[in-house]
Each structure stands twice: as C-alpha cells, then as structure tokens.
Amino acid sequence: MVLASPRNPLNIGAAARAMSNFGFSQLRVVNPYEVAFREARSAIGAGAVMEAAVDCRSVAEAVADCTLVVGTTALGHRELQHRLWRLPYGARLIRRRLAQGSVALLFGSEKYGLSNDDLGHCHWLMRIPTGTEHESMNLGQAVAVCLYELAREPEGAVRPERKRHAAAAELERITELLAELLRESGYVNPRTAVSTLEKLRRLVRRLDLSPRDAEIWLGMLRQLLWKQRA
Template sequence: MHSDLHAASGDAHEPLRGGFTSTRFVLVEPSHPGNIGAAARALKTMGFSRLVLVAPRMPQAQSDPDAVAMASGADDVLAGAHVVPTLADALAGTRWSLAMTSRTREYGPPPGTPREAVQDAARQVGAHGDIAIVFGNERTGLSNDDVERCSALAHIPANPAYSSLNLAQAVQVLAYELRLAYLAAGEAGAALSAAGAVPAGSPLATSDDIERMYVHLENALIALGFLDPANPKKLMSRLRRLFARSGLEREEVNIVRGIAKNILQIKGRDRDDEAR
C-alpha cells in the first residue's frame, strides 16, 4: 500500500502550458543524485518539467540509482534534464531569473519571499517568455557571481533556529508557489482577453544580451579611467544591482551598449567585437 501523498487534480492528464512550459528550474553543482531525483518529482507534482543541471558533481546523475529511486515516477522529468557546464549556459535565452539563497548578500538584487518573487515571475513569463529559478549546491549554495547573474533574489523564511532546507524541499516550495501564481495569472489573463484588454509589454533583454552589455560597459569604464581593473572594488556589482532592479528591455540594453561603443570610439579603443 502506498503512503505517498498525491497532489489533487481535476484532470489526471493536465496539459502543460504558459509558465509551466516556460520556467526552468536550475540546480547549480548538485552533489547528491537523490536530491536531483527528488527535485524532478517535486516539479512533476506541480506540473513542471524543465530541469537543468549545471556541472553536477557526479557523472551520469540522471541514471544514478538513487536519483531514479527518489524520482518515484517522475522518470521522464529526470531523464529529460538538460546538463550544462555553466550557469550562463543554463540562463541562455531567459529574460528573467530568480536566485534562491539562504543568506543575506552585500551586493545583488534585494531579496524577497518566494510568494513575492513568484508574482514577478508570473508577470515576466506572461509577457516575455522563458524564466529560470536557480538553486545552489547543497553545502555552499550559490556564489556571489551566480547571484549577480540573476535578475532577482529570494529566500525561504524558514525557522531561524533550524533553517536548513533540503534542496528538493526548496524546489518543492517554489514549484508550489509558482503553480498557484500561474494558475491565478491564467485566470486573470483569460478575463482580460475576453474583455479585449490584454496589455502588450516591451520585450525584455535576454540574460546573454545583458551579460554582453556588462562586458561592453566595463570596457568603456576602463577606457574612461573610471574603473581601475587592478582595483575594481564593487563597482560592477553595484551596477548589476542597479540594472537588475530596472528589468532591462532589449532596447534599453542597446542604448547602454551604444553609449559604451561611442566612449570606446572616442578613446580609440573600440572593443565592440570583444563584447559581442
């Protein structure tokens, strides 16, 4: 007799659509295959299927017996997990990303709770396309560089006396909150569509476009003498935080890159080809 709790659903074959197909769950350098399998199960119970593994610590993580056992029926999600070498690869093509962290960062986007963050996720995915939810390694979490690469930051407000959530548990919390947000957004969108009042948003820049902008801007600041590459301090980190708060549109990225290009041309150091 099974003791598992099954998620209630009005349709055993619920079609995946909208945010359910546009959301990537990214695990950075996961250490334990059992956690990967459990994360796959957590996603499937909430209607998600896109799992990305960044440089997992064990070879053939998807076929590891512990991973398969913990997937417990979510073998399709586990087998379909995309394995990439870097977080940049995992975020390629996304237009918004959320870094999950358990500790306060001096630099980076201001943190929010999962419930606050998923409201932004629902707005971004509804108007602009793929987004990503990023989780760190079980022991060390996400590096500062990984956090700075994401658009927003959130933490789960667990019991401060014992706040250690298992990786798969954290994935389950976010998948649940996202499910509620996407279902609510779908109902609201259907009502707006019926009324002929669906707003059109400007396309956001992709993660890779924004990273190229930062390279271009950094080169321009060095050319101006405003940034000392030997002693950069936290200038680029602060600029990343500033731009992350704004939700950069594609045209805005092009404007910043145009400014950087003109600075480099005036200084005789046009590095546009390097920044592409």
C-alpha cells in the same frame, strides 16, 4: 529551473521529480559534480525531465534566454543589494512574468548556496519563510516548495505584466562591454576586478531594460569602446 553546482544525485533527481509533479519541464544544471549528474540521469524512474536536463558550463549560459533570473537563498545577501522577497509574493511576481518570457529559478549548491558570481546574474532573490532557528532547507525540498507555490494559484488568476524585458544574454553582453570599457579606461582596479564585475552585473540587472533599450545601450557602448580605442 537552474541548479548551480549540485553535488548529490538524489537532490538532482528530487528536483526533477518535483518539476514533473508541478508541470515544469526545463532543467539546466551548471557544473554539476559529474558523477552525480550521471547517476541522477541513469536512476530508475528518472523520468522525462531528468532525461532532458541540460548540462551548462556557466550560469550565464544557463539563463541566457531568460528575461528574469530569480535566485533562492536562506539568508539575505545584502552585499550585492538584491531585493529579497518572501516566496508567496516572489512567486506572484514570477507568475506575472511567465506570461511573456522565460524565467530562471536559480538554486545554489547544497553546501554553499549561491556564490557571489551566481548572485550577480540574479534580478532579485527569494526566500522560503522558514523559522529562524533552522533556516536552511534540503535542496530537493526547497525546489518542491518553490514550485508548489508557483503552481498554487490557478492559471489566469494572475494579471500578466505588460512591460517587456531584455533576455539575460543581452544584459550579460552589456555588462561585458561596460566592464571592458571601464577596464581599458583605468576605472577598474585590477585587484578588485572580480568584485567589480559582480557589482556591474547587478547594476545592469537593476536597470530592468526593455529589449529595445538593451539594443540602444549595446550600440552606445560599442561606439564608446571604438572611440576609446581609436
């Protein structure tokens, strides 16, 4: 569970409590409002999940060891062409992947949701099917609903997926090398460099690479960069 830039200590605590309720343990908090993180930690009855929560500097750092990163959203962010699943189906996909590697569930800040930069790290998005009139949920409640759905089906009822997937850290390394290569080649317009990086990030996640293929890609890109600089 990754919370990006949460502001309210009550929400951080509520997320930790829901994790404890449904048997999840690893909470990572990216750039929290410092006072909020401290308050949530020191709250009475904070519990083991909150005590073990890790403060990360970036989403990339928080999801580095995960082979699947799923963003949650109230809206469809079509800009970056993510696939968007309703929670009941998305949770099924996640459970199939949990058998073979860590999955990060990424929640944005209370006010702004996930930024484009956050979204770039996601393989796909998931939304809680709320009514159209009042879509946006409270963060602590959204976390509880998602984890409930993930824990809803008894273990073993879901057939695990066979294919293995590269960890987010490898995908990010590929993204960086590709960006470097393109920038130095003049492909990237410096004025739009930021959005290009976000698009590249998405492009690489859509490849759905195996760990072995990720290594091959890394080797190729290093070679190309070396050649280009020679």
